[in-house]
Amino acid sequence: MTEDLSAQILRRKSFRSFRQEPLEETLLEELVDYLSSLTPPEADIDWNFDTLPYLDLMRICSGEPGVKAPMYLILRAERKRFSLQNCGYLGELAVLWLCARDVATCWQGSVRIEQGSDFPDSLPYVTAIALGHSDESFRKDASEFERKPYEKMVFNREEKYRPILELGRLAPSSFNRQPCVFVSDDRGRIHLFRRKSFLSNPVTDFAQCVDAGASLAHLEVGARAAGFQPEIQRLRPEPKFKGNLIYQASLVLN
Ligand SMILES: Cc1cc2nc3c(=O)[nH]c(=O)nc-3n(C[C@H](O)[C@H](O)[C@H](O)COP(=O)(O)O)c2cc1C
Structure with missing residues (x-):
């Protein structure tokens, strides 16, 4: 890429x-x-x-x-x-x-x-x-997005990562459910989690795994644009954040 x-x-x-x-x-x-x-x-x-x-x-x-x-x-x-x-x-x-x-x-x-x-x-x-091709227009800027507030989706320790996380937040998701939660740490990593679906519905779970991949793509594109050479990794042991979240992957910001 x-x-x-x-x-x-x-x-x-x-x-x-x-x-x-x-x-x-x-x-x-x-x-x-x-x-x-x-x-x-x-x-x-x-x-x-x-x-x-x-x-x-x-x-x-x-x-x-x-x-x-x-x-x-x-x-x-x-x-x-x-x-x-x-x-x-x-x-x-x-x-x-x-x-x-x-x-x-x-x-x-x-x-x-x-x-x-x-x-x-x-x-x-x-x-x-x-x-x-479409006769509709593309968006003009971020104000046109319907997304949950930044504070509900992003838990960021480093202000310098904010532009990357903002781009992650704008990722599309099935039914705009926005299941992803983004957590940065003080070791140059952004961890991606997704919320457990209601009653563990397999159709919703399927879609939300796809959603998580779209969010990862946004994070990676954002990190490159910010001058990093990001690497997507699955950390072991898995980072933990809140009980209702399933760990997806981490972006290591080299
Ligand atoms: C995995 C996935 C599946 C989706 N499936 C549909 C779909 O079947 N029909 C549809 O109209 N939109 C679908 N969408 C689009 C979402 O409804 C849309 O991304 C969300 O409402 C946010 O709007 P935006 O993409 O304009 O930012 C899907 C999005 C994702 C990421």
């Missing part, structure tokens, strides 16, 4: 209307190159992706996607611990990369593709993102 995508975090939003016109072939080829160049936090988990036009998606998914777009990015991964988080990370970097090219996106957690309906020998489907 070399391109600075931090400015895109402030412009990105979930678009709900798309022009029904195909995306430029060269842009899709560049998107494929970009995604293929990425390494997710858990590098050993097998993953892949497809870009599918609406009609091709309709052949394999159950039901209509919530948002009709000319194209969908489909993320798949073998089922291992953190494979959903990996997809959230990869998908959100793709979203920011597309945003830098004025391509509108919307995460589509509601899209379902059963293994039996997917292309033969595919890895298990994880999630989809709608993409295309």
Whole structure:
């Protein structure tokens, strides 16, 4: 990841209307190159992706996607611990990369593709993102975001990390539930946690693992823009913060 995508975090939003016109072939080829160049936090988990036009998606998914777009990015991964988080990370970097090219996106957690309906020998489907051009505008600045207050999501000991944490806070999440909590320590690390879902609902848990990956991508983009060379690590023993939080990963700010 070399391109600075931090400015895109402030412009990105979930678009709900798309022009029904195909995306430029060269842009899709560049998107494929970009995604293929990425390494997710858990590098050993097998993953892949497809870009599918609406009609091709309709052949394999159950039901209509919530948002009709000319194209969908489909993320798949073998089922291992953190494979959903990996997809959230990869998908959100793709979203920011597309945003830098004025391509509108919307995460589509509601899209379902059963293994039996997917292309033969595919890895298990994880999630989809709608993409295309839109007549809606991108956001102008951070004031347009609907997010919980900083104090409810961020527990920061070092003021110098605030710009990074602000960008983490703006990450998208399924139903805007904002399950992530960001905690910095005095050893140059930002720890990411997510709140336990109500009654441990497996569908919500699934989505919130993807949400955590998107937040990690924002933190990493923010840390690079702030001049760090961040590393995503899973610390052992796991950092503890509050009882209702599940540790996700830490960003070590080198
Ligand atoms: C993992 C994930 C799944 C999502 N699924 C859907 C979806 O199925 N349909 C939809 O309209 N928006 C979906 N969203 C978008 C959220 O509703 C949106 O991110 C949230 O409301 C915050 O708004 P913003 O993205 O404009 O900042 C999803 C977002 C994430 C991160």
